[in-house]
Amino acid sequence: MGLRLPELGPIQAYGTELNSVTVNIKYSVGDSALGKVVVAATDKGICAVSLRESDADTEQSLRHRFPRAEIARDDDSLHNELAAVLDRISGRRLDEPLPLDLQGTEFQREVWNQLLAIPPGKTRSYLDVAQAINRPKATRAVAQACGANPVAVVVPCHRVVMSDGSLGGYSGLPGVKKALLNAEGVRLA
DNA sequence: CCGGACAACATAG
DNA sequence: CTATGTTGTCCGG
Numbered sequence: 079m080g081l082r083l084p085e086l087g088p089i090q091a092y093g094t095e096l097n098s099v100t101v102n103i104k105y106s107v108g109d110s111a112l113g114k115v116v117v118a119a120t121d122k123g124i125c126a127v128s129l130r131e132s133d134a135d136t137e138q139s140l141r142h143r144f145p146r147a148e149i150a151r152d153d154d155s156l157h158n159e160l161a162a163v164l165d166r167i168s169g170r171r172l173d174e175p176l177p178l179d180l181q182g183t184e185f186q187r188e189v190w191n192q193l194l195a196i197p198p199g200k201t202r203s204y205l206d207v208a209q210a211i212n213r214p215k216a217t218r219a220v221a222q223a224c225g226a227n228p229v230a231v232v233v234p235c236h237r238v239v240m241s242d243g244s245l246g247g248y249s250g251l252p253g254v255k256k257a258l259l260n261a262e263g264v265r266l267a
Numbered sequence: 268c269c270g271g272a273c274a275a276c277a278t279a280g
Numbered sequence: 281c282t283a284t285g286t287t288g289t290c291c292g293g
Contacts, residue, residue, distance in 0.1 A: 183277080183278085185276095185277060185278095186277090186278095203287085203288095204286075204287050204288080205287075205288070208287090213276080213277095215274080215275050215276070215288095216275070216276050216277070216287095217275080217276085217287045217288060218274095218275070218276060218277085218284095218285060218286095218287050218288085219275080219276045219277040219278085219285090219287095220276095220277090220286090220287080221285060221286045221287060222276085222277060222278070222284085222285055222286080223277075223278095223286095224286055225285075225286055226278085235286075236286095238286070239286090240286085240287070240288085241287075241288065241289095242288090245286090246286050246287080247285085247286030247287095248286055249286065250286090252286090255286080268293105269292105269293090270291105270292090270293090271290100271291085271292085271293105272289105272290085272291085272292105273288105273289090273290085273291105274287105274288085274289085274290100275287095275288095276285105277284105277285100278283100278284085278285095279282100279283085279284085280281105280282090280283085280284105
């Protein structure tokens with residue numbers, strides 16, 4: 079089994095909740111082989127993981143993403159979360175569950191949950207995922223949901239590739255997708 | 268094998 | 281309503 083979304087997480091109460099209530103979000107920044115990594119979390123779990131934030135943009139982009147939240151850097155309290163994410167990037171602790179606090183539409187959560195079911199080191203096509211959620215024709219919508227994934231690496235959207243075996247996109251960061259898969263031991267054609 | 272056309276669909280604006 | 285996107289399938293060349 080892979081990761082599991084927490085039942086009490088925003089994954090249920092989302093959207094409106096997070097936007098109508100002022101929540102506290104802490105974030106930490108670290109360095110990986112793939113560049114700067116930003117991990118942000120509420121008291122319920124990780125709500126954002128980004129691989130390409132620049133120092134200057136970090137807090138601003140978090141504010142933009144969580145307009146109503148109280149945001150502050152806190153490397154101490156997020157030490158473990160950051161370490162866990164960094165480990166994953168280097169191919170370690172791939173199966174360790176992490177508490178998540180995500181907000182998204184019903185469709186997006188279905189897709190994300192499906193992604194969490196993909197074993198480390200394995201891949202699925204956008205079509206596979208679409209069929210798994212009972213919408214065989216929504217492959218492109220699945221791709222969009224992947225792109226909307228708030229927590230890179232943790233929800234393994236990088237494990238979704240094209241039906242023909244080729245890499246597929248990754249929000250303009252094909253190198254990152256390739257590297258993540260490589261770290262998991264996935265050999266690309 | 269490569270390119271073009273089009274189908275199909277959740278979301279953003 | 282229109283445009284867009286981490287696709288898929290089919291048809292020519």
